[in-house]
Amino acid sequence: PxxxxxxxxxxxxxxxxxxxxxxxxxxxxxxxxxxxxxxxxxxxxxxxxxxxxxxxxxxxxxxxxxxxxxxxxxxxxxxxxxxxxxxxxxxxxxxxGRTENLGGDPNLYPLISESFLPRFKYLGTGAFGDADSKTLTDFVRKAHASRQLVRFWATPETPTMWSILFDHKVDLIGTDKQTDLASFLSSKLKLKR
Structure with a gap:
């Protein structure tokens, strides 16, 4: 095609x-x-x-x-x-949408996407800090309360990062490692059952 x-x-x-x-x-x-x-x-x-x-x-x-x-x-x-x-x-x-559309009209902005790196200190290794966790939790809660989905770009491409996003209920996880992410999500979803 x-x-x-x-x-x-x-x-x-x-x-x-x-x-x-x-x-x-x-x-x-x-x-x-x-x-x-x-x-x-x-x-x-x-x-x-x-x-x-x-x-x-x-x-x-x-x-x-x-x-x-x-x-x-x-x-x-x-x-x-x-x-x-x-x-x-x-x-x-x-x-x-972007952060300024967070909490806005989900009929226009059903998805809020933002770059991960300027908002969070976490670079993909070590522990995800309490301040980052609170920021992420608050962001996702506000979006979900407004019937908006959440996506971040420029996230570290690691299972640890995917786990953080998954556990914080981020709706869409972008990656260039589709096969790895599919395996990760499959195992996460099996564990939830």
């Missing part, structure tokens, strides 16, 4: 939704498709709206003042066209 959003992500997701009766994995769990716009957010969003149109049937949407959940929620990150998205009365995308 071509290296486009449509061919690499939307068409395969559409096939999974067809295969699993309206969901990606056969569960009610909504999948997040995080689209990182590198530059020219407004122009990229215009093209993205065209690309998403054939897939509206399985995309979560904002309509009549509320979010209607479907199989896949598209969240825009990077050079986010916030004003353009916020102005739409009906839309099929949401915005990846």
């Amino acid at each position: 071509e290296k486009t959003l449509v061919d690499m992500y939307l068409k395969p997701l559409a096939e999974e939704v067809r295969t699993h009766g309206g969901t990606v994995y056969g569960t009610k769990q909504e999948v997040i498709l995080l689209v990182d716009i590198k530059a020219n957010g407004k122009e990229a969003y215009e093209q993205l709206q065209k690309d998403l149109k054939p897939f509206h049937s399985f995309l979560s949407r904002f309509r009549r003042g509320r979010t209607v959940q479907r199989a896949v929620k598209v969240i825009l990150s990077g050079d986010r066209p916030i004003q353009e998205v916020a102005a739409q009365k009906e839309r099929f995308v949401f915005i990846d």
Whole structure:
């Protein structure tokens, strides 16, 4: 397939939704498709709206003042066209919020993402300090109280860090080590049962 959003992500997701009766994995769990716009957010969003149109049937949407959940929620990150998205009365995308959006409208900012390193002192080795733990706990609690998910980027890529994020109920853990993270999460989830 071509290296486009449509061919690499939307068409395969559409096939999974067809295969699993309206969901990606056969569960009610909504999948997040995080689209990182590198530059020219407004122009990229215009093209993205065209690309998403054939897939509206399985995309979560904002309509009549509320979010209607479907199989896949598209969240825009990077050079986010916030004003353009916020102005739409009906839309099929949401915005990846930042700390200033924490506690804000989850219909616009369902996800709060922030860089880990300036906020926390922990560098991936040793103990996760009490002050860092309190900061992380408070951040996650505030987001969850507002029906927002939490994600940090620039985290150390270690099982110890993943365990800290998991134990503090961070919703999304990003990594370039997908296989390692999958094994880690599988073992963590088995232990919880």
